[in-house]
Amino acid sequence: MTEDAALGLISRPEAEEIAKDVVARAQQALPTAKVLASLGTSSAANARFARNEILDVSGSEGVQVGLALELDGGSAFTYSDRTDPEGRAALVAEAVGSVRQSRAARPVLIRPPRNFTDPPLFFEASVRAREPAYQGDLIRSLAEMIERAQLTGTGAMRVSARTTTVFNSAGFLGHSRKTYGEVTVNVRTPGGKGSGWSWSGGEDFSKITAQTVGERAVSLAQRSADPVAVEPGRYTVILEPEALAQLMDAVVGGPTESMSYGAAAAGSTVFSVYKEKKRAGTKVGLQLADRRVQLISDPMDRDIPHSPLHINGTIMSRVQWIENGVLRQLSTSDVPNPGAIKLEITGETQTLEEMIASTRRGIWVHRFSPPLLMSPLTLLLTGVTRDGTFLIENGKVTKAVKNLRFSESPFFVLNKIDSFGSAVRASEALACPRLKVRDFEFTALSDAI
């Protein structure tokens, strides 16, 4: 049994062989078609606990073989999860039949052969962190620590390993693999009034210290036990990187169709321009944010690396989506959004202590409820603070405050920057700095914990 098989992962040679075989079969049936085969595998293992007790240890394996065909002005995308020869034959039969009938206009991109190098994305420590005994022990230790502090903990560890393999009718062959893991913990005080949350995540599980995550959540819970109400209104706000990432998610994700050029040109996103109430293209070239703002994706980034290999066969390189606050690039099939983006502010950084010390009156926010889109064209979002919200008065954190509902757009926030830290990994898909912002608007008090 190969090492990969023992780990429950498909080996590179086997994955490449499957992808090549699928293309060969398709070409036999349709010699003139454009053919792109992809093979994605995933192996996830998770352990959850709630109220200081393990809930379950679970996990799933997934496989997806995809075949994209284009023939005589019609294209079809067909998928299955069977990699055995009979399954591949069935997939090809369906795909061939589908493309023969399809008049669908979406083209299949066929890239010429090209080499690329993955940054370090696949870590042994993460593979081992999928073992049931390891997961059970980690979760039990966390729960024990929280119970000793006489608090109530809920959380999880999730680790996954993924492979992507692409082969096409021009002979392009690409393979990539990565691991990713996270520990998230919420802690509550006995009365339920205090709640704290923390997390840690990344490709290399050895860099995650679950106990530290637990301790941070415990500390936040204890400090937020007796919140007082403050008036809604505009405040100086310090956003933890995770909270800023929740806002930035709307910029790089669903609401903008992953920063799609097409959606912007069609007039439906914050990146669309309207001149005298008529659609007038996209905001590429326009100043959208403070001149110090950079939005970058870079396979080699040390905080948020990604494979250059895109599932459509494109080899991605560094992209500067926003440069000095100016929108430079939106995503297309030639320049896809890799789903791993860093927000960086250029200039002299401040530590948390420096930011707090220089705040006369402000609010320190750790996290929000999932932000909801209120206005697609301005990207106005709303949500409620949670898991650690504090008042800063005259340079000191003085009290925990009751949660507040906000009404802000990431593009308003990025134009009201007071000071900032260095970018750190803030979620699976984003690296963000801690950000101190002027005039951040809270519109209502919330009694939600």
Place this chain on the structure above:
Amino acid sequence: MKMSQYRVSRREVVKLASSIAGLGAAGALIPFGRELSAEEALESLSSGFMAIGDPRFSQLSSAALEGARAAGAQFADVRINVQRLLALDQSNRGAQRTFLRDTAELGVRALVDGVWGFAGTAGVTADNARDAARLAVARGRAARSRRGKRSEIAPVPVVREGRWITPIEIDPFTVPIRHQHDFMVNALQAAVGGKSAQAIVEGASANLFWMKSDRVYASTDGSFISQRTHSALPAVTVRVSRSDDETLGVSAYPKTLRRGGYGYEVLTQVKWEEALRSAAEEALRIASLPARSVDVGRYDVVLSPTMMAQVVVDTIGRALELDRARGDKADTVGTSYAMPPLDVLGKYQLGAPLLTVTADRSRPKANATVGWDEEGVKPEEFVLVKDGMIIDFITTRSTASELTKWYDSMKAPLRSHGCASRSGGDPPILQVPNLSIQPGKNAASTEDLIKDVKRGFYIEYGDGGTDQQCLNAQYAGGLAYEIRDGKRIGRALNLAIQFSTPQFWKSLFALGGPGSASLEHLAIDRATDIVSQAGVQSVPARFRQVNVINTGKQA
């Protein structure tokens, strides 16, 4: 692109379908990418895909359950799901996308000394089934409690041979892709060309989405349940834009297009010329209305059945998910105002006495409708909120025992309500089932509710949600109207409503009558990206003095 003149007659489609359906396997999974003649259809029934009734389901589930027992599980269940998904997009300009996906997954859940382990696999072979069983048990052992706490699993009658199939007329997987593309591209032409003085029809599009799942649930108790569910989620949109202001585009939807537990007949039943012309006219009319940015304040608000359905799912359905309410999701989506559960039942007055919400998984055509849930439980209708009071939660076998004291006090049996969902390679999860809002007693229509409002708003559709405790919500109106003296006088722009959940439901003033009810379909788990749909039997409603805010801020 040259427009196809091909029209599919219903007779042709039915003929094709019945040539296959009549062969006993009731629409077995067949490779249908090829255009099939009746003879080919006959031949291809013996293809590698598995349809319920295939002996492999039984062989695989035995391998899994025996494997789990042998490894030391006291109880185990297995789910095997063979699913087909077809998504086709068209616009009036031609076909846009062809997407077909087949998956076959198996998942084993094992209870080992009172704790749960799960392993899911893609690749439905006996070896994989045994490996998954062993891994599920290893995970169950690893999950042992620090204090020896044991998970309880609510009892369920054994179902030795359960079988259920969503009743449909035409299996969409027997209608060739070319027919489906041509049919809709042709149909969409009826929307094109319309215009008014101020507005013009930009185009029309169709997104067809068909899902078919052949699956089996089996347990070491001896249950063996085979089900086939069909889900049709077509979306057809007519888009209109204003000549003088392209930010004021309007989308309208044909009213006679259904969604839910249907087959291809959901498309062939619609008189498309009429439906699309009507939708185009409606969109043109709306786009031509005066449109004004709202003045903030407290107003009476009338919600359409569509909007009501969304608010009910978000603020009541999710809040009454028992796993959420007992704190299992505090680190992710959050908790609930309805906690702790035992302190809430029979005591928490959520809304006005007018409000009664029931839950089921049996309403015909509603998407959460099944024969049995993913734990082998036959769901029965149950009441969540009665006369404004919370009296039950959404439960599964592994959560129901949390409410033992309550059920004892009500002299009701301890049982799961059958709300376990998601099949195959992922663990079953608790999900909001179909919901139903009891209509008002009077025969009030949406227009009747609007007529009684002196100054307020009507929201036809919109989007938003709640905070981490389902306690406060905000919804932006996608299409909203200003009401003055009982009449819709124009579009309300930049409108959002903001409320505290119990205050909102207590301000419920009037509900549409039985005649105003409609079955709405919603995705109900957006936060975790699990797309599932439940039906909500909904009515329009009027609320007093709701906080209306303006979302037009620019800085």
